[in-house]
Amino acid sequence: MDNPATEGKSFDKQDLAILRLLLADSRASLQEIGKAVGLSTTSCWNRIKRMTDSGAIDGYTIKVDLPKIGYHDTVIVQVTLESHSEETLDEFGRALKSIPEVLEASLISGDYDYFIKIAVKDTRDYERLLREKLYKIPGIRHSKSSFVLRTLKKEDTPLTS
Structure with a gap:
C-alpha cells in the first residue's frame, strides 16, 4: 500500500x-521535451514511463473551451x-456521475456536504438541470447555488507555471 508521506x-x-x-x-x-530539459529522448521516455507506471501521470487529454461549445455559465x-x-453518499455520488x-x-467538510461545479448554457438551462436532474436525486435537504462571474485562475495541478 502507498504511504502518503513518501509520495512524490x-x-x-x-x-x-x-x-x-x-x-x-x-x-x-x-x-x-528532451531538448527543453537537457535529456536524451530515451531518458525522457524512461522517466515518462516510470511516472505513468507509478500513476503520477494519470492520462492524456485535451482542454475544451466550454463557451465555444455553448456552455457559457459555470455554477x-x-x-x-x-x-x-454510506448508502446515501454512494447513491448521491452515482447520481452526480x-x-x-x-x-x-x-x-467536503463544513456547513455543506458537497461542492459541485456545473457547466450550463445559461440561467434557463440551469433551471432545467435543477428541475429535471439535480432535484430528482433523493435525499437533498438544502442547496445553495452561485454563478461564477469570472474565473481568475484555473489550474489542474500546482506544477503549471
Whole structure:
C-alpha cells in the first residue's frame, strides 16, 4: 500500500520539468521535451514511463473551451444531504456521475456536504438541470447555488507555471 508521506519524493527537478511541459502540451514530442530539459529522448521516455507506471501521470487529454461549445455559465452548487449513511453518499455520488453537466463534485467538510461545479448554457438551462436532474436525486435537504462571474485562475495541478 502507498504511504502518503513518501509520495512524490521520487520525483526530481527534471521529472517535474517534464510534467510541466506535458501539462502545457501533452502532444510534445520526446525530442522537444528532451531538448527543453537537457535529456536524451530515451531518458525522457524512461522517466515518462516510470511516472505513468507509478500513476503520477494519470492520462492524456485535451482542454475544451466550454463557451465555444455553448456552455457559457459555470455554477457552484453546495448541497447538504438528509442522511450521511454510506448508502446515501454512494447513491448521491452515482447520481452526480450520470449528469454530464457536472464537471466536478467533492465531498467536503463544513456547513455543506458537497461542492459541485456545473457547466450550463445559461440561467434557463440551469433551471432545467435543477428541475429535471439535480432535484430528482433523493435525499437533498438544502442547496445553495452561485454563478461564477469570472474565473481568475484555473489550474489542474500546482506544477503549471
